[in-house]
Amino acid sequence: MIKNIFIAALFVVCANIASAQSKFFTKTGTVSFLSKTPLENIDGINKKVTCIVNMETGQIDIALLQKAFEFKKALLMEHYNENYVESDKFPKATFKGKIENPGSINVSKDGTYPVNIVGDMTMHGVTKNMKAPAVFTVKNGKLSAHSDFVLLLADYNIAIPSAVKDKISPDIKIVADVNLEPIVK
């Protein structure tokens, strides 16, 4: 009997710990993009990406500011903001979606957990449903996630002028990395 109560109590304690650690976030996630062509590679990196993940429901929210992408060349940054993503009109890019099978990730056990993420990405005024593979990693109690995928500029109404069509790839590689901290309440 006492043993049963003890197990029940332990279960309650464990459940509390799990629920206390179900929400994770960061304000310093990294998203980079790469346009690769034989003539020129163009890349930008944004280190101020916010990401909130609820590991219980799988709900995942990501937001970034287009102007926070940094480039090696100022001219590329200006063209990116002015002509392509039109940052003054559409300052943010967001993703709202879900981890397909959040139950497969055990945040209290070290390991790597490959999953799929599905949801809506919004940028340049266009919202599009998408699916991307991601890997969640738990190491020494720390949760991080990585995803890379390819998106098509045409899907987001971003046109490449014919004068530079050899220098800008129509498909862009996106790499996202987040180190998540538990939200302690």
Next chain:
Amino acid sequence: MKAYKYILLVLLVLAIAGGIYGYLEYNRTSKDLMHVKADINVTAVDLCSQFSNDEKAASSMYIGVTPKEKVLAVKGKITSIDNENGLNSVLLGTDVDMSSVSCQMDSVYNADATQLKVGEEVVMKGICTGFLTDVILIRCVIQK
């Protein structure tokens, strides 16, 4: 004959000048803000409250329209100094407010942030990129 030669020479000089200008423009890097005078001086507390009250108005006030950039000098108390992805971020704000001003250092001056201390007052110069949970400044330098 002579006039023809002059025209050719002028054209050649123009072509070279154009080439040099194009080359420099193509390889131009983002402006180093250390020696640039700020366009707007504001306190971190004011900046945060303006963005959380009316993001649109604050954006048009504090964010330049590309390619023009507005350089902000933001004065505030340091609540934390973080390094999570190689670049230091200096957070300015108050302990009670939800949002603060997050100043991501210019990579050239990244080490300068390590000389700062939490609790001290500082003026950070940078380019405002907008508002997520914090007001975000990039390419920041410490105003001396």
